[in-house]
Each structure stands twice: as structure tokens, then as C-alpha cells.
Amino acid sequence: MTTRIPLPLTQFVIKMHSRCDLACDHCYVYEHADSSWRSRPKVVGDEILAKAAERIGEHAATHRLPVVRVVLHGGEPLLAGPERLRRAVTTLRSALPPGCVLDARIHTNGVLLSRAFCDLFAETGVKVGISLDGDKAANDRHRRFADGRSSHPQVLRAVALLREPAYRHLYAGLLCTVDVENDPVAVYGALAALEPPAVDFLLPHATWDEPPKRPAALGGTPYADWLLAVHRLWETGGRPFAVRTFESVHRTRRGLSSLTESLGLEPSDLAVLETDGTFEQADSLKTAYDGAPATGLNVFEHSLDDLARHPGIAARQSGLAGLAAQCRACPVVRSCGGGLYAHRYRSDDEGGGFDHPSVYCGDLMTLINGISAHGAPAAVPAQSGEPVLPTALTPPQLDELARGYGGADTVRALTRSQLALTRAMLAAAWDASGQSRGEAWSLLAALDTAAPAAVDAVLAHPYARAWAARRLAGDLGTDLGPLAALAAAAAVRAGRGDSVAVPVRDGWLHLPTLGRIALPAGEAVVTGTAEGLTVRAADGTVRTVLDEPLRSVRLAGGWTVRLEDVDPLRDSHDHPVSGRLTDAELLDWTGALREAWELLGRDLPGYADGVRAGLGTVTPLRPGPAGRDVSSAARQAFGAVAIARPATAPTLALLLAHEFQHVKLGAVLDVLDLFDRGDATLYLAPWRPDPRPLEGLFQGTYAHLAVTEYWGTRALAYDGLPGEAADRARREFALWRRYTAEAVERLAGSGSLTAAGSRFADGMRETVTPWLAVPLPAAAERAADRARRERAAT
Structure with a gap:
């Protein structure tokens, strides 16, 4: 085992009951490779719940977690009964340290949901998610009782309860497992009619040993085609509810974090507690082989830090480096992330294990490209100096911004216009230099065609256009090196084997969005490889690892904020920036940001979604005079705010909201x-x-x-x-x-x-x-x- 904790665990699935009152034939717990449920107690014991609460509380205190998310699960968790569920929630909540909030949810098939349960959940603050595969025909294909009876009427009754005014705040959403033989239009219509706040569309669990069904009449990528049909309806309907899969594709193409474990390169921070007190990895691994999720650890003998060090947990936190070579070289890898870890399993060759692409590889590529094409922003060709800004703001969005707000879709429209402006400014600054198209510019142009997501992710970096802004303002003392650095970062993200020479400045080679490497003076040749990067310095030495990578903080709801403390162009603010954060300073920032984000969601809910959609970078500043808070937003750095970490998280929440208002208005002034x-x-x-x-x-x-x-x-x-x-x-x-x-x-x-x-x-x-x-x-x-x-x- 390793001794480092890559990421604190913040999400926990607690199995309240190991059996179920339905006999769904696509269930990964009972119908797939793992059979450990047979030997486990039916109901989790009180002593296990108490110890689990203690472990979670100490983990939250150690890592200064502002929120812990717990899903009460099964089997069917309602079989555990109301009193045991009440004890679980109250015990967990009472064990958390001051300032840490319990986000409690229960996921149920809905068959047993009643007013008594809803009253309990309203009292204890538990949100409810329901499994439902669509209309009656779709749901009855898999979700039936053991005697063959339909569960559909009972599930609709459960959802109807959650839609009543008294319980509407408990309604977390619906979970739909995709079956390509179901009509996507009928499924979408049935789910949308229930007015869910969110729907998760899940690919059925499968591996290379047990691949998903692919009816010949439905073509080579039936799961992508099915989901794209749903996506078109969702977009046409104005995105009436959240769909994490679709939103994650849009986010990851802009270099932001995914909202779901099944996409993107975000590390997993989830663990499972079974009814016998053993810790397991993600439940989806039950589909791989018997015992696949096992860790050998239990709640009585091992802490959650022990669990976070487990190699199986660490494997799901290693990002690009943890993927198969074929995946690392793929142009959509930053969105796909190799797919769900369990779906990579294969046992029939010498390379058995999870070092493979997803069994849904072709579907994921088609889905990501299809969604990207549908929602692609109007682009400015990389070789054009003419600013072509999409007038993306609709009248309702303009009114929303005028009132000071701006939800996720509205801020995303601003983001698209800012990306187009960055492209135009870079082209204009290059043209103003009077130089011919050089190596760096040619590479950016080539990658813009071959790997546009890689270029977008780099150009969306807040300080990507700081160089262009300075040159266009008449500061010709700034050389063309920053453009080469942008091209190099895009080449690394694309991983196609492209190379470009980049000047080393003040002992550092900086790669925007990635980090920096200490090198001798001169030019270094950066090559983006399937494995990551190779850097050949002027003295001939070769490096493959960043000395100081750009670090991020993962916040509640899957939002990731980068702490930019290495980019030499981050000095675009009115106050001096801090140097590289020490480990202790990074820990302080992490805790403060997590708590501040929770406060933003509570105290400024009308602003929070827009902040999450558009704020991707916080640049630490040097502290101001004693008793004075210091913060800034730079006019040419959309998506970033700069702050000297204040003494309290509430002040940080206020500064984040205040400065992002400047960021939004600056983007509006660029187009209006x-x-x-x-x-x-x-x-x-x-x-x-x-x-x-x-x-x-x-x-x-x-x-x-x-x-x-x-x-x-x-x-x-x-x-x-x-x-x-x-x-x-x-x-x-x-x-x-x-x-x-x-x-x-x-x-x-x-x-x-x-x-x-x-x-x-x-x-x-x-x-x-x-x-x-x-x-x-x-x-x-x-x-x-x-x-x-x-x-x-x-």
C-alpha cells in the first residue's frame, strides 16, 4: 500500500439492507459476477452505524470537510424500516465536527415509499432519488417483482408523493438505466412528465467479458444514438432538468470538472460500507468479477485514511496516468476519462484487469462528439485576426444578468463569447507582431482542427490572453514565448506526439493549465505524448514530470477550482500575487474554499450556479495591510478572481461573489x-x-x-x-x-x-x-x- 492520501473521501454509500423486494434482471448487486451479498447480514447493525459515524466524523475533522455526502442504499434501503433509517441519519449528523454539514440522501426503487417515510425524511433532511426506466413498457422490461408483476404503478405513486408541495423539497431526481430496445422518445417523455429536478441516464453495467447487448438492427453505437436522441429532446425542451452526463460533456470540453464518475478525469472520492461493516470500492465493480470491490478493510479496525490509501481507491484517482495507452492517445479522453472504471475490465488475455478502454468506447466517442457538435460555440478560426463574437445572450438571459444574477446556461453563453474573444485577440496580437506564421502558431492551428477540445481547454485558461492584451495595448516588450507555451500545453493535452520549442524564463518552463518545470536557460522542446509529456532541455536533459503541477480543489457537487500560483501572467491584477503555496497554505485554502462554497449555496443561491459554471480559477494574492481584505478581478482574465485568503470562510464567500460580479459584467461589456x-x-x-x-x-x-x-x-x-x-x-x-x-x-x-x-x-x-x-x-x-x-x- 502507498502511504499518501491522494484525496479525502467525501461521499459514502451505506448499505442499510442487503436484500431487495424487486428482482430486476439488470441489477449489478444480484445478477452480475459478485455474489458476496449472499453471506452478508440483511440489515446493518446499530454498532456498525455508530462506528461508521465515528470514522466519518474523524475523517471530516482531519481534512476540514465542509460537507459529507451519504447515500443510504441497498438492496432496498426502505426494507431497513423507519426507525433504523432515523438512527442512521441522526447518528451520522451528530458525529460530524462543527461546521461540517451532512448531505443525506436515500436511493430507492420507490415500492415501499409512504407518507410516513416522507415525513421522516422531511424531519431528518434526507432527499430521495427514485429508480425508474421510463414509461410502463420500458420499466417493465427489467424492473419487476420476483413473480413477474409490474412495479410501475407503485413507482409512479412514490414519485407522485414526492411531487406534493409538502414533500417536493425532498425530490432529488430519477435514475434511468438505458436499454436501447426502449423507445428514447417515450422514455424521455415519461420522465419529463414527472418534473424531476434531475435525471441520471446510466449505461447498463457491462465488461469485455460480459459485453452489453447490441442489436444488429441498431447499428454500431446504439447507446450513443439512444442518448443523443434524448439529448436533442432535452436541448429542444430548454434543458428542463439537470442531466449530469450531458452537462459533464459540455464542462469537460471547456477544461472544467465532470459531474459524474463515469466521465472525465476527476478522481473518485467515494467509498461503500456494507451491512457487515466491511469497506468496499464502488458498487459498479460488482459487475467485473466475484470479490472485485473488496478491500479487506472494515469499519472497526481501519480508518478512512487507511481506506483512502488502498490501491484500488488510488487507481480511481490517478487521472490520465491511470488509463490505457489507447485512451491516453484519444482526442476525447478529457471528456471520456476512459469511461466508468468497471466497464474497462477484461480477463481473457495477458493484460487482464482494468487497463483497457471502456467496453462502451465507440459509444462514448460518438456521444461526446455528437453533444459537442450540437452545443459547439461559434468559433474564430485560429488563423483569422477578425474578432467574431457570438451574440449568445438571449433577451431572457440579458434580463437575468441585468438583475445581477446569471444561471449556468447564461454564464456558459458568456464563456463561449469570451473564448471567441481570446482567439481573436491572440490572432490580432500575432498579426501585429509582423512575423510570419511560426511553429507555435502553425501547431495551434493544426490542433484546432485535429484536437479542438485540447485547444479550447488551454485558451479558456483565464490568463491565456493576458499576453495578447498587453501586446495590443502597445507593450511590445512582451515576446512571443507565451504563445509557444499555449501551443505546448495544447499539444500535451492532445497527446498526438506534436512538438514545439518554448523559451525557459527565470529558470522555469511554464505550461498553462498544467504547471511548470525547473530547467536551465534556453529553449526546451515540449512533446505531447500518449503518456503525458516529454521535455528536452537546452542542455539535453529529458524530463517527463512537472515539478510544480497546477493544483485544484474539488468542491461540493463536482465543481473543481484551480489554485493558480505558477502562471507568470497571473500578475494581471491590481495587487501583488503570492508565490507557490506551501502544503500547509494549500490545505488552508482547500478548507476555506470548501466552506465558502457551501456558504455561497446557502446565502446566495441565485448567484451560486453561475459562479460554479464560470469561475474556474482562484489566484492567491499576498495579504494586504492588517485588517484589510484584498481581492480583484482582471478585465482580461475571464473565469478567474484573485484573493488574499481572508481570516474567515464567510468573508471568502462574499469576496468570491463580489469579484465574480465584475467578471460577468466585464464579459457583458465585451459584447454589448x-x-x-x-x-x-x-x-x-x-x-x-x-x-x-x-x-x-x-x-x-x-x-x-x-x-x-x-x-x-x-x-x-x-x-x-x-x-x-x-x-x-x-x-x-x-x-x-x-x-x-x-x-x-x-x-x-x-x-x-x-x-x-x-x-x-x-x-x-x-x-x-x-x-x-x-x-x-x-x-x-x-x-x-x-x-x-x-x-x-x-
Whole structure:
């Protein structure tokens, strides 16, 4: 065993009951290779639950986890009965350290779900997911009782319960196992009619030893064709519910994290506790061979750190390096990730094991390319200097942004326009250099055709266009080396064997989105290989490993944020950046970001989805003067904010939201004129002593919409409660709602807003006005008056 813990475990499946009241013939627990369920207790014991809670609590405390996700599973977990389920949730929650939240869910076939169970789940805060394969014909193909009876009526009754107003908040979504002999249109229609918040479409578990069925009449990639038919309906219908598979393809093509273990290169952080107290790996491994998920560890003798060190767990956390050579060389590997680990298993040759492509390899490639083609942004050819920006904002999206918000789809539209702008700026900066198309530019152009996802992932890096912005602004002292570094990073991501020479600066070869290597001065030749990268330095030495890789923090819901502490172009902010974070500093940032993200989701839910969709990078800054928080958003660095880590996670949450408002508005200003850019008047912002240009007033007002809502939400949460924290929330809310409302009116009265700008002013007014009507104690209002008078005096 290794001694390093690659990643803390944050998701746990606890088997409450090892048997089931249905006899589904595609079930991986009872119908596939593993038969360990036969020897296990039917119900998990109280002593096992208590010890599991203790282990999870100590793991959460050690790794400063802000949230732990537990799925109560089976078999059929409802067979364990309401009292045992209640004990499980209360025991788990009470064992967690302060500041750590339990996200509890139960996954059930729905047959036994009743009002009594729903009342229990409402009381204990447990969300409910239901297995349902579509309409009656589709569901009856596999999900039946042992005597052959249909389970469909009982499942519909269960979903109807969850859709009632009293229980709607418990409704987590539906899980549908794909059968290509079912009609995808009928399946989609049946599921959509149930108004689920989310649907997971799962490929049936299969291996190279036991491949999935492929009816000859359905062609060579029937699973991709089936899912693409569903995808078209989902897109046409306006994406009425979340589908992690589809969303993960869009995210990974932009270099973001996947939302599901079955796609992407994100490391797995999941473990399973069986009814006998043994720890296992992911349940899907039961489809490979008898005993495949076993670890030899149990809850009484081993900690979760022990489990995290297990080679089987580590194998699912090794990213690109853990894939077969064929996968590493594939152009869609960053989206596919080799598929689900269990689906790679093969035993009939000398290379038996999991070092193979997925048994669904062809389907996954067709699916990813099909989804990418459908949702592909308007592209700017790499050799064109003409900026062609997609006008991707629909009127409803523009109104959403005007009110200060912007959900995932709206922010993704901004992301597409920013990627197009980056391409155009790079081309214009190259053309302005007066040089002919060189090696780096030619390679980028070639990769843009052969491996566009690799180029997109690199160009979506927030600092990819910082070089171009500086050259176009007249700073010709910046050489062409950063463009070569972008080409090299794209070559490594593509893994086709392409090479390019990159200058070494100040002892480092930097590869954007990847990291850096310490090398002697001169030029190094970087080759992107199927195994990763090969670097030949000027002195002839060869390196294959980054000295300082770019590090990431995985947050709740599968969102990954990169901590950018190596890119030399990250100094695009108004404050000095920090150096490379130490391990201790990285741990502090990790805990703070995880807690801040949980607070954002709680206190600013209208902003959180947009932040997750568009914010991929946090650049650490040096600390400011004592008692002063420092943060920044750079106009030419979409997708990044820079922050000096504050003392508390709530402050970090506020700074993230505040700065991302600037990021969003900057992207809007790149495609829309909100004001007359010829207006040279300076305007007073209520919160600043110095007058600002109109864009500065616009940016500040827009950012403070989030500040107002943040303090307003906290003030309401503290309603009627005493204490300094409550008093401060009320004081800040009283102050910022007035400041923001006053600034909106100053903007609206400037006489320089365009029609779109007036639309924004109206939207901002619509957001801030209701906050003005919230009653506050007289002491809070007096404190706000004093602060305003003191600011006016300066």
C-alpha cells in the first residue's frame, strides 16, 4: 500500500439492507459476477452505524470537510424500516465536527415509499432519488417483482408523493438505466412528465467479458444514438432538468470538472460500507468479477485514511496516468476519462484487469462528439485576426444578468463569447507582431482542427490572453514565448506526439493549465505524448514530470477550482500575487474554499450556479495591510478572481461573489455597449472617496448587488437574535442596500446609458428595491447613517 492520501473521501454509500423486494434482471448487486451479498447480514447493525459515524466524523475533522455526502442504499434501503433509517441519519449528523454539514440522501426503487417515510425524511433532511426506466413498457422490461408483476404503478405513486408541495423539497431526481430496445422518445417523455429536478441516464453495467447487448438492427453505437436522441429532446425542451452526463460533456470540453464518475478525469472520492461493516470500492465493480470491490478493510479496525490509501481507491484517482495507452492517445479522453472504471475490465488475455478502454468506447466517442457538435460555440478560426463574437445572450438571459444574477446556461453563453474573444485577440496580437506564421502558431492551428477540445481547454485558461492584451495595448516588450507555451500545453493535452520549442524564463518552463518545470536557460522542446509529456532541455536533459503541477480543489457537487500560483501572467491584477503555496497554505485554502462554497449555496443561491459554471480559477494574492481584505478581478482574465485568503470562510464567500460580479459584467461589456464610451465625466460612488469613470460606477454598483443580498440574507437569518455577528449583519445590510440603491439611480440619471444599459439599470433597481422594504432595528439604521455621514465627510 502507498502511504499518501491522494484525496479525502467525501461521499459514502451505506448499505442499510442487503436484500431487495424487486428482482430486476439488470441489477449489478444480484445478477452480475459478485455474489458476496449472499453471506452478508440483511440489515446493518446499530454498532456498525455508530462506528461508521465515528470514522466519518474523524475523517471530516482531519481534512476540514465542509460537507459529507451519504447515500443510504441497498438492496432496498426502505426494507431497513423507519426507525433504523432515523438512527442512521441522526447518528451520522451528530458525529460530524462543527461546521461540517451532512448531505443525506436515500436511493430507492420507490415500492415501499409512504407518507410516513416522507415525513421522516422531511424531519431528518434526507432527499430521495427514485429508480425508474421510463414509461410502463420500458420499466417493465427489467424492473419487476420476483413473480413477474409490474412495479410501475407503485413507482409512479412514490414519485407522485414526492411531487406534493409538502414533500417536493425532498425530490432529488430519477435514475434511468438505458436499454436501447426502449423507445428514447417515450422514455424521455415519461420522465419529463414527472418534473424531476434531475435525471441520471446510466449505461447498463457491462465488461469485455460480459459485453452489453447490441442489436444488429441498431447499428454500431446504439447507446450513443439512444442518448443523443434524448439529448436533442432535452436541448429542444430548454434543458428542463439537470442531466449530469450531458452537462459533464459540455464542462469537460471547456477544461472544467465532470459531474459524474463515469466521465472525465476527476478522481473518485467515494467509498461503500456494507451491512457487515466491511469497506468496499464502488458498487459498479460488482459487475467485473466475484470479490472485485473488496478491500479487506472494515469499519472497526481501519480508518478512512487507511481506506483512502488502498490501491484500488488510488487507481480511481490517478487521472490520465491511470488509463490505457489507447485512451491516453484519444482526442476525447478529457471528456471520456476512459469511461466508468468497471466497464474497462477484461480477463481473457495477458493484460487482464482494468487497463483497457471502456467496453462502451465507440459509444462514448460518438456521444461526446455528437453533444459537442450540437452545443459547439461559434468559433474564430485560429488563423483569422477578425474578432467574431457570438451574440449568445438571449433577451431572457440579458434580463437575468441585468438583475445581477446569471444561471449556468447564461454564464456558459458568456464563456463561449469570451473564448471567441481570446482567439481573436491572440490572432490580432500575432498579426501585429509582423512575423510570419511560426511553429507555435502553425501547431495551434493544426490542433484546432485535429484536437479542438485540447485547444479550447488551454485558451479558456483565464490568463491565456493576458499576453495578447498587453501586446495590443502597445507593450511590445512582451515576446512571443507565451504563445509557444499555449501551443505546448495544447499539444500535451492532445497527446498526438506534436512538438514545439518554448523559451525557459527565470529558470522555469511554464505550461498553462498544467504547471511548470525547473530547467536551465534556453529553449526546451515540449512533446505531447500518449503518456503525458516529454521535455528536452537546452542542455539535453529529458524530463517527463512537472515539478510544480497546477493544483485544484474539488468542491461540493463536482465543481473543481484551480489554485493558480505558477502562471507568470497571473500578475494581471491590481495587487501583488503570492508565490507557490506551501502544503500547509494549500490545505488552508482547500478548507476555506470548501466552506465558502457551501456558504455561497446557502446565502446566495441565485448567484451560486453561475459562479460554479464560470469561475474556474482562484489566484492567491499576498495579504494586504492588517485588517484589510484584498481581492480583484482582471478585465482580461475571464473565469478567474484573485484573493488574499481572508481570516474567515464567510468573508471568502462574499469576496468570491463580489469579484465574480465584475467578471460577468466585464464579459457583458465585451459584447454589448451599456453606456456612451465617450462620456469622460467622473461620478461619485457612495462607497468611495474618489470619483470614478462611468464604467467604474457601473462595475461597483453591479458587484454590490451581490454584497447587498449577502448581508440581507444573513440579516434575515439572524432575525430577532442577539450577538455581535447578528448586529454586524444588520448594520452591513442597512448600509449596502442604501449605497447600492443610490448608485443605481446615479447610473440611471447619468444620461449616458444605451438602451441595453437602461435595461441593466432597470434590472438592478428591480433587485435592490425589495431589500429596501425589509424592516431593520433602529440601531442598525442609525449605524448606517453614521457610516454614510463619515464617508460623505471624506
